[in-house]
Amino acid sequence: MRFSEPMALLLWCLALLVPGPTLAEPRLIKLATLAPENNNWLKALRAFDADLRQLSDQALGLKIYPGGVQGDEEVMLRKLRVGQLHAVAFGGLGVSQTCPDVGALEIPFTFRSYDEVDWVLEQALPFYQRAYEQQGLVLLGWLDVGFIHILSQQPIRSAADARGLKVWRLEGEPITRVLFGRAGMTSVPLSIPDVLMGLQTNLIDVVYASPSAAIALQWFTRVRYLTALPINYTPGALLVDQRTFASLPADQQNLLRQLAEKHLRQQRAQNRKENGEALKVLEGAGITIVTPATGEIEGFGQLVQESLPDLVGKAFSQEAYDLVHALLAAYPQPPAARP
Numbered sequence: 001m002r003f004s005e006p007m008a009l010l011l012w013c014l015a016l017l018v019p020g021p022t023l024a025e026p027r028l029i030k031l032a033t034l035a036p037e038n039n040n041w042l043k044a045l046r047a048f049d050a051d052l053r054q055l056s057d058q059a060l061g062l063k064i065y066p067g068g069v070q071g072d073e074e075v076m077l078r079k080l081r082v083g084q085l086h087a088v089a090f091g092g093l094g095v096s097q098t099c100p101d102v103g104a105l106e107i108p109f110t111f112r113s114y115d116e117v118d119w120v121l122e123q124a125l126p127f128y129q130r131a132y133e134q135q136g137l138v139l140l141g142w143l144d145v146g147f148i149h150i151l152s153q154q155p156i157r158s159a160a161d162a163r164g165l166k167v168w169r170l171e172g173e174p175i176t177r178v179l180f181g182r183a184g185m186t187s188v189p190l191s192i193p194d195v196l197m198g199l200q201t202n203l204i205d206v207v208y209a210s211p212s213a214a215i216a217l218q219w220f221t222r223v224r225y226l227t228a229l230p231i232n233y234t235p236g237a238l239l240v241d242q243r244t245f246a247s248l249p250a251d252q253q254n255l256l257r258q259l260a261e262k263h264l265r266q267q268r269a270q271n272r273k274e275n276g277e278a279l280k281v282l283e284g285a286g287i288t289i290v291t292p293a294t295g296e297i298e299g300f301g302q303l304v305q306e307s308l309p310d311l312v313g314k315a316f317s318q319e320a321y322d323l324v325h326a327l328l329a330a331y332p333q334p335p336a337a338r339p
Helices: 005-017 041-056 074-080 094-096 100-105 114-133 174-182 193-199 211-216 242-246 250-284 295-309 318-329
Strands: 027-033 061-063 085-092 137-145 149-152 166-170 186-190 208-209 225-227 231-241 289-292
Touching: 027 041, 027 074, 041 061, 041 085, 041 250, 061 166, 061 211, 061 250, 061 289, 074 094, 074 149, 085 094, 094 100, 094 231, 100 114, 100 231, 100 318, 114 137, 114 318, 137 211, 137 242, 137 250, 149 211, 166 174, 166 193, 174 186, 174 295, 208 211, 211 250, 231 242, 231 250, 250 289
Parallel strands: 027 061, 027 085, 166 186, 166 208, 225 289
Antiparallel strands: 085 231, 137 231, 149 208, 149 225
C-alpha cells in the first residue's frame, strides 16, 4: 500500500510526538553527613557516587547532603529511622549512638599508632557489623576522624591545668562525661554545630578535635594552644538503613560493599596525611604547641584507668572491651608502652 505525500508527512509528524526509549533515572540513596564541602569525607563520597553510577550502568547512585543541611547527627538518625534518609556518614557521637560498643575503640590511650588502629578495625569489623545489624543498619565500612588533640585558650600540660576551665563535652557522649567528672573539670555539653559559637561567646575555653577537623570547623580561630598528646582515636562509619540495603538486588549490594572498601580506604589514608599537614598549618596560624611532661602523660593515663569501672559494662559492653584488647594483645608487632 502506498501513502499519498500528505499522509506520509502526517505519519512522520506523529512519529515525532511519540517518545522514544530513554535511559532510566538511577535509584538514589539519600546520604547525609556533617562533613562540609571540600572535606576529604565529601571527596571520597563523591568519588564513590561517580563509580557507583558508572559501574551500575546508571542504575544506582548517591544523593549527598553535606554540611549538616539535614540537621545534626541525632536529627539525621531520626530521619534515617523513618525513611527520609537512606544512609549516613557519621563521626563521633553518631557512631556510638547507633552502636554504643564503638566506645570501646574510643577509650583514651587505647591506640598508639594507625597501624594498631587498622589491625583492630579490620579484625573487629565482623563484630561491629553484627552489632549494627541489631540496630537495623548495615556498616559498609570505617571512615577516619583520626587522633584527637586538646585545643584551648590557656596552655594545658596536665589534667590539673584544665581544672577551672570550661571544657566542651560532646552532648550525649558518655566517655568524656565520666572522665571530666572524675577529673573535677567543669564540662559544657554542646552539639558540634554549637561549639564555634560556644568558643566565640566564651561559654567554653577548651575543645578537642583532630587537627584537620579543628581547621575545617574553624575552631582553631578561637583558641591559642594545642596539646601535643594524641588523646584517643575516633572512627567514623558509613551506614545504610537495612531496609534500603535489602531492597537492592544482590549485584548492587555487592557493588556497594566493594566500592565502600575502596573509597573509605582512600579516605582514611588521605585524612591521616591531612592531619599531619594540619598541625603545621595550625602552627603557622599562631597556635602554640605545648608538650606535657612524661609524668603528666602518666597522670592522664591513670585517670583513664580509674574511670574504666564507670564505663566498661555501662557505656559499652564488656565483650567489646575484651575484644579490642585481645586484638591489641595479638597485634603482630609489640606495641609501645601506653600511658
